[in-house]
Amino acid sequence: MIVLKLGGSVITEKDRPETLDGDALERAADAIAAALEGGLEDLVVVHGGGSFGHHNASEHGVSTTEGTHDANAALDIHGAMKTLNQFVLRWLLERDVQAVPVHPFSAGHRDRDGALEFPTGQVETMLGEGFVPVLHGDVIAHGGAGATVISGDELVAELAAALDADRIGLCSTVPGVLDDSDTVVDRIDDFDAVADVLGASEATDVTGGMAGKVRTLLALEAEASIFGLETLDAFLAGDNPGTTID
Numbered sequence: 423m424i425v426l427k428l429g430g431s432v433i434t435e436k437d438r439p440e441t442l443d444g445d446a447l448e449r450a451a452d453a454i455a456a457a458l459e460g461g462l463e464d465l466v467v468v469h470g471g472g473s474f475g476h477h478n479a480s481e482h483g484v485s486t487t488e489g490t491h492d493a494n495a496a497l498d499i500h501g502a503m504k505t506l507n508q509f510v511l512r513w514l515l516e517r518d519v520q521a522v523p524v525h526p527f528s529a530g531h532r533d534r535d536g537a538l539e540f541p542t543g544q545v546e547t548m549l550g551e552g553f554v555p556v557l558h559g560d561v562i563a564h565g566g567a568g569a570t571v572i573s574g575d576e577l578v579a580e581l582a583a584a585l586d587a588d589r590i591g592l593c594s595t596v597p598g599v600l601d602d603s604d605t606v607v608d609r610i611d612d613f614d615a616v617a618d619v620l621g622a623s624e625a626t627d628v629t630g631g632m633a634g635k636v637r638t639l640l641a642l643e644a645e646a647s648i649f650g651l652e653t654l655d656a657f658l659a660g661d662n663p664g665t666t667i668d
């Protein structure tokens with residue numbers, strides 16, 4: 423079973439609000455369709471926000487820790503993410519991938535300590551029935567804070583642990599984690615060893631960019647790969663392109 427995140431920075435033009443990168447989404451959807459046709463059985467897709475969601479969250483001052491009690495603000499962020507989710511579903515369905523949505527806002531919550539509660543029975547049942555569940559970064563009810571942002575990366579970590587994923591992949595806009603001479607770091611097992619080169623995203627991003635991604639993945643028991651779109655098909659075929667986080 424694979425949990426795959428399509429980075430928002432890959433499938434959208436991240437510095438132009440609410441702009442899809444149709445060519446990139448097409449390439450990603452082609453790779454997913456080919457892998458399923460080639461025999462891959464269980465795949466969960468999660469996508470990030472890119473230019474959908476992050477701008478809205480930033481405008482409303484909402485992040486993973488700063489919440490809102492204004493339903494209009496929550497729905498503005500959620501609506502942007504659902505719009506992008508519709509695009510992802512459409513691109514997959516056009517390639518006969520049996521993609522169905524799971525909207526995290528209606529599926530889970532954080533408690534007062536910020537701990538995520540995310541039941542996964544619906545995702546497991548979808549997989550068992552031959553569907554490809556497609557989740558996305560979203561807003562989520564948060565005890566004492568109203569609604570806060572949940573990143574696609576956090577959902578990947580949660581799903582991978584709950585579903586005991588065999589492989590975890592984060593397809594981003596970079597070929598992997600880059601060191602200070604822009605060479606892809608092969609393997610990361612310690613945050614402090616790479617902390618100096620890990621930055622935020624270059625675009626508006628309320629969930630922590632590459633540093634947040636590495637921190638989230640290091641907390642997982644299973645290995646994860648961070649790689650670029652050009653090696654998505656290789657990852658789905660069983661290779662470990664880019665940076666391995668363990």
Ligand SMILES: Nc1ncnc2c1ncn2[C@@H]1O[C@H](COP(=O)(O)OP(=O)(O)OP(=O)(O)O)[C@@H](O)[C@H]1O
Nearest residue numbers: 429430431470471472594600619621623624631632
């Ligand atoms: N050391 C690094 N190596 C690679 N990328 C880095 C590094 N430090 C910071 N970055 C930034 O992190 C970005 C990737 O993080 P980002 O959160 O934008 O990715 P994403 O998951 O694909 O998108 P989204 O969060 O919208 O879903 C890169 O585009 C780059 O700007």
Ligand SMILES: C=C(C)CCOP(=O)(O)O
Nearest residue numbers: 470471475559573574629
């Ligand atoms: C900004 C929102 C709502 C979702 C962010 O998800 P991410 O792009 O995976 O960090």
